[in-house]
Amino acid sequence: MSPVNRPPLKKRAAVLLAVTTVAAALASPVTAAAPGAPAPAPAPLKWSNCATSRYPTLQCASLKVPLDHDRPDGRQISLALTRVPHTAARSQGPLLVNPGGPGGSGRTLAGYIASALPKDVAGQYDVIGFDPRGVGKSEPVLDCGAGHFTPVRPDSVPLDEATERANLERVKAFAESCQTKHADVLPYIGTVSAARDLEVLRGALRADKLSYFGYSYGTYLGAVYAKLHPDRVHRLVLDSVVDPAGVWYEDNLAQDQAFDARHKSFLAWVARYDSTYHLGTDPAAVEARWYEMRSALRTTPAGAKVGPAELEDTFMPGGYFNGYWPHLAAAFSSYSVDNDPKPLVAAYEKFGAVEPSAGNSYSVYTAVQCRDSAWPKDWNTWRADMWRTHAKAPFMTWNNAWYNAPCAFWPTEPLQAPDVTNTDLPQALLFQATEDAATPYEGAVSMRRKLAGSALVVEQGGGNHGIALSGNKCLDEKLASYLLTGKAADATCPAQPAPKPLPATRAVPPSAGGAALHGLLGFRG
Structure with missing residues (x-):
């Protein structure tokens, strides 16, 4: 998905065995708790100080886990961990936190969660952040090659054969590079392997049970862990929830339509503030001007950096967090009204440009999603589905398609996506905004x-992705109560107010907590 981000293909010879093994493990928690040969008890963790000015009690450690959990005595890899220790006299144990992705680093998130929760709640938990296998400071690190997102890319919408061919060559090259660089680990990069890592982590923490708080893709990782080990779950919080029935190809098609609707909400907001942006008072007219801007960039990219694909990259984060809308609207207005492309280039560099380190997160994103479940291998299927969806939702359907398209050519075979249906868990708590684009509302219901x-706690009318601990007091109170007591009920909370244009809010940016959280969660994850 654009965040939620994607499926894998794996080693040909072992396909049937791999699918059978995983399916059987997920059908039986007892079997799944100890698949293959029994693993030796992990060594206790050695924590060291890695405090920052923002998180002065942060500690770090590393954990060895088997590359292949069915061969626990074989090659070991390492996971990078962080911890904010509990301060209460009585602890409720570890609370693992994950920002999503797949491919997102969770080490800093531990500090954020511990500081954002009420002190009496955070004090009862050891808040544990981690970089999943292949990510960040964990080893080995996946990086399938620099330059995949170097501007200016071919137009994402393939209006002619040459543009489609250029995009296909890009994604095929990325898949081939992953195989060349990481053939030894790609079969073991996936959600089930990551979930089994969490069980090793629980053992290393010497905890009888663990609690888990995941955003976005992290909701799916948490649900898979809970399926494997329901008796090891103390609390389970899932925020901005992946539809487990659609991983991952169908989820991406649903995401395309939801992002288009969210983009229209942004354009309607721009029209509401015509006195600031001068782009018109009619949302449809503002939308037409946005697509006129897109067409113009096809001919003359702004600053030799921002073509149509980069424009979509720049505005897509507005679908994750409406706190970015004033910045995006100002850039849109400067380009379309003032004929000044510089603010648009600056917005691209702030919101759309891929940092060199992001090659790692995208590599893991692709490896996980391509491995987790089957994707169409016939490009004709993709082409037909994308044009059909694009006709209804043109904003990012093709952009998202190319983001995920390496999975059509992935070198390792896909696994069978697990059924996360679970009747053996303690009560879980889900959070969902009704207008979330990255993980549409229907996924939380599923x-x-x-x-x-x-x-299920619903933020009615909200469209941000990742909503707990982002400034909504109603949501945060329900989270705190659940973490304290383990009890929750279905509820509805009102969304936070929409942002105002920048001149009115420079002194106090809208939802500062939301901006901090979304900086950690990132985009497409």
Whole structure:
């Protein structure tokens, strides 16, 4: 998905065995708790100080886990961990936190979560952040090659054969590079392997049970862990929930339509502030001007950096967090009204440009999604589905398609996506905004049905992705209560107010907590 981000293909010879093994493991928690030969107890963790000015009690450690959990005595890899220790006399144990992706680093998130929760709640938990296998400071690190997102890319919408061919060559080259660089580890980069890592981590923490708080893709990782080890779950919080029935190809098609609707909400907001942006008072007219800007950039990219694909990259973060809308609207207005492309280039560099380190997160994103479940291998299927969806949702359908398209050519075979239906868990708590684009609302409803007894807290009218601990007091109170007591009920909270144009809010930016959280969660994850 654009965040949620994608499926894998793996080693040909072992396909049937791999699918059978994983499916059987996920059908039986007892079997899944100890697949293959019994693993030796992990060594206790050695924590060292790695405090920052923002998170003065942060500690770091590393954990060895098997590359292949069915061969626990074989090659070991390492996971990078962080911890904010509990301060209360009585601890409720570890609370693992994950920002999503796949491919997102969770080490800093531990400090954020511990500081954002009420002190009496955070003090009862050891808040544990981690870089999943292949990510960040974990080893080995996946990086399939620099330059995949170097501007100016071919137009994402393939209006002619040459443009489609250029995009296909890009994604095929990326898949081939991953195989060349990481053939030894690609079969073991996936959600099930990552979930089994969490069980090793629980053992290393010497905890009978663990709690888990995941955003975005992290909701799926948490649900898979809970399926494997329901008796090891103390609390389970899932925020901005992946639809487990659609991983990952179908989820991306649903995401395309949701992002288009969210983009229209942004354009309607721009029209509401015509006195600031001068782009018109009619949302449809503002939308037409946005697509006129896109067409102009096809001919003359702004600053030799921002073509149509980069424009989509720049505005897509507005679908994750409306706190970015004033910045994006100002850049849009400067380009379309003032004929000044510099603010648009600056917005691209702030929101759309891929940092060199992001090659790692995208590599893991692709490896996980391409491995987790089957994707169409016939490009004709993709082409037909994308044009059909593009006709209804033109904003980012093709951009998202190319982001995920390496999975059509991935070198390792896909696994069978697990059924996360679970009747053996303690009560779980889900959070979801009704207008979330990255993980549409229907996914939370689907997950709630699968997790028996779970509670769903809905942010009515909200469209941000990642909503707990982002400034909504109603949501945060329900989270705190659940972490303290383990009890929750279905509820509805009002969304936070929409942002105002920048001149009115320079002194106090809208939802500072939301901006901090979304900086950690990132985009497409």
